[in-house]
Amino acid sequence: MKQSSVDREMTMELIVGTFMFMVLLALAYFTIVLGRASFFEKKFPLEVEFEDVMGLRKDDNVVQRGMTIGKVKSLKLIEGKVRVLAMLDSSLTLKTDYKITVISTSILGGRNMEVKVGSEQAPPLPHDMMPQGTKPFDLMAEAAEAVHEIRLSMNQGGILTNLEQSVASIKDISGKISRGEGTIGKLVNDEGVYNEFQSVAKEIRGVVARVQEITDKISKGEGTLGKLISDDSVYTNVAAVAANLKDISDRLNKGEGTLGKLLAKDDQLYKDISTTASSLKDITGKIERGEGLLGKLINDETLYNDVKSAVNEFRTTVDDYRETSPVVSFTTLLMGAF
């Protein structure tokens, strides 16, 4: 009887002890798991300063290219900045063009610290320099601000008033249209206008048919316009003319020919012409002033009279000679015979 009682007691103790032992084991395991304690892994610290961490918390993940590489260990507010200490699974070498920022994991919340080490060709960040985190992009805050600005502009910028006025105008216009007022109202309501439009459309169809006919002729190469479009010789002639014009303009540019010389930068011809004009002006001036033979001829009456009398005398002399020449000739012949 006593042995049975002892056995029962032992069994009871064994069951209770086993249960307690197992629960204690599970409790220890849970404590380690929930405490996120890692006793055997080496961790690499990374300290980053942020202006704003946007709700980043202890134990949030540190990610690189979408992979979790560590966890946030602590956050401290130091001199107006947030200093975040992260423990990484492996060491990182940050380059000077690194980027560290806080990102949202979902729209329901949750933050990760994202690390971009920088490009390979960039020099490494000096060890004594504390990495600076980029200000995070708060999507919700941006959206809220945008909505706020839209609301402000709607309330204060008069968009609502304009909208109301526009709606009133549209209502007024639609009322006029439904009442058959104005061109569109008549178009909608008046059958006569519709008929007129029908006749206009018929005319337009005729015009279109004529235009079609003309374009057909042009495409066939008929008429001047058709030849212009379809005959290559016109194009060739125009091209030749253009080539000639180009040649002429080239020669002008080179200063060839009289016109070229006139247009040339070298003003020798201009100077020569100018000198000639000056000389002519001088000569005409002298003539005007009655200087020289030509001037006297033109301006001096006496010389004119002298010349006139000399000419008269010369004519008389010639006449005399003409009259006396047969006598002289006969006399000469006669005298010659002796």
Place this chain on the structure above:
Amino acid sequence: MLLLFEAILCMRHLFKRRNRVEVLRQMFTGGIKSLAVITVVASFTGMILALQTGIEMRRFGQEVYIGAAVMVSMLREMGPFMTGLILAASVGSSIAAQMGTMVVSEEIAALELMSINPVRFLVMPRLVAMAIMTPFLSFYSCIMGVVGGGIVGMTQLNVPWSAYIDNATRFADNKDLFVGMLKAFLFGIIIVIIACHQGFATTQGAVGVGNATRRTVILSFLTILIVGYMITRFFYV
């Protein structure tokens, strides 16, 4: 409260063999024998939590987070609370009935006549046994609840076990675990003290025993709820 102080004072006799054996017996009776019902209740609590939370979260495509919801709920509230209710209903009522019967059959008076302190002899072993067992049972119920939730997550919501456990352990921490166990510890003490007090205060024979049992369950439930709220407020607000 006086009963509690007296029981605490009697703990100096705890390590006497007779008391040790009695404590173990009470741990077995109150704790191990409640394991079956706690397993079922906790598993289904976790399953219901996972299903209800998962159905709502699936609207947003976030059903993978049910692990976090189940784990945090079970550790902080549901584990200790469900364990407390089960123990109040089973062990508390049993203690009250036992004490009440001993009172009405004058066994308590006989103990006093033999100079045996009934508090030391009857209350202290039960108090120690429940103070130890309730936190462990609460933790056990949490595990069962999380496992139940995980099964629902895998079978009903297509949440992989690894993702479920990853989220469950990511969002809960040791504070949740130990605050929950503190609650359970206090619930164990509350159940025993109320049950013993109601049992010792039994009058009017068998009817009185029934009344004492009923009052024990009601008072234990109410006290567990109020104390649970107070502890949550103290640690989380």
